[in-house]
Amino acid sequence: MKTAASAPRVVLLDIEGTTAPISFxxxxxxxxxxxxxxxxxxxxxxxxxxxxxxxxxxxxxxGVPPLEQLERWMNEDAKVAPLKALQGLVxxxxxxxxxLVARLYPDVVPMLESWYRAGIELAVYSSGSEPxxxxxxxxTAQGDVTPLFTxxxxxxxxxxxxxxxxxxxxxxxxxKASDVLxxxxxxxxxxxxxxxxxxxxQIVRHEDGTVAGTxxxxxxxxxxxxxxxxxxxxxxx
Ligand SMILES: CSCCC(=O)C(=O)COP(=O)(O)O
Ligand SMILES: [Mg+2]
Numbered sequence: 294m295k296t297a298a299s300a301p302r303v304v305l306l307d308i309e310g311t312t313a314p315i316s317f318x319x320x321x322x323x324x325x326x327x328x329x330x331x332x333x334x335x336x337x338x339x340x341x342x343x344x345x346x347x348x349x350x351x352x353x354x355x356g357v358p359p360l361e362q363l364e365r366w367m368n369e370d371a372k373v374a375p376l377k378a379l380q381g382l383v384x385x386x387x388x389x390x391x392x393l394v395a396r397l398y399p400d401v402v403p404m405l406e407s408w409y410r411a412g413i414e415l416a417v418y419s420s421g422s423e424p425x426x427x428x429x430x431x432x433t434a435q436g437d438v439t440p441l442f443t444x445x446x447x448x449x450x451x452x453x454x455x456x457x458x459x460x461x462x463x464x465x466x467x468x469k470a471s472d473v474l475x476x477x478x479x480x481x482x483x484x485x486x487x488x489x490x491x492x493x494x495q496i497v498r499h500e501d502g503t504v505a506g507t508x509x510x511x512x513x514x515x516x517x518x519x520x521x522x523x524x525x526x527x528x529x530x
Contacts (some may be wrong), residue, residue: 294442295362298492301413301472301473301524302414302468303414303466303472303474303475304414304416304473305416305417305474305476305486305491307418307453307477307478307479307480307496308417308419308429310503311496313395313429315501322393323370325393325405326383326384330360330363330380330383331360331450333383334347339366339432345378346376346379350362350375361436363379373448374422374447374449377422379430380421381423381424381428382424384425385424388428388432393432395428395432397429398515400514400515402435402438402525404442404516404519404527406438407519407526407528408525408530409441409518413524415442416446417442418453418475419447420447421446421447421452422447422448427439444462446462450462453479453485454484455500456489459489463490470489470490471490471492474493474494474518476512476518477495477496478501480495480508480509483506483509484508484513487509494510494511494522495510495512496518497511499513
């Protein structure tokens, strides 16, 4: 007899296109980083974090002036660790002076609060750096919701389209693959996570124009994902 799968114990969430609109990342965050990058790098040239990211940029693109390389990566939307680290530093300044306020989809905070109250572990896996992830969740319309999350994984565990990254993060967190539900809008990320044994669901946000794949369960928002995977709904915990 086949038994019904139990509800996931851990929900691992992508950000762009899953919890935050793509337009917030591409039309607000990325242009802010592009506008202020050169100035922030100049002002913080003695900061060891800036120096480390610039050294890594030079290592990855020898012979290219680092600022030029960073601009190339920004044009390509490259998911590269030193760019992501520096974008995070630029955004930190923007959030601090009130020029940036995070925009999340309206279902996100109420749903995460309900899962948190039900004892479900919540974690982030985004190409944005860990500090950038904490900034987004630290500056929502509902205030600082970072305490809802136990872990913030970024490119240090590897790229999101590689199965090995999911194996690494499972190891680091001590989670069993089948206990974890990964939510993302990008099917290549779901492929990689599924290959590592995680349960997966594609979040297909109408506003983002995400195209639904055919291989995995599809949900229009976190409320639908909850219902598909036996997780509590808003206000049910
Ligand atoms: C941490 S918010 C900025 C997100 C970002 O820089 C990015 O490249 C989007 O990555 P994601 O993995 O969340 O799709
Ligand atoms: Mg995404």
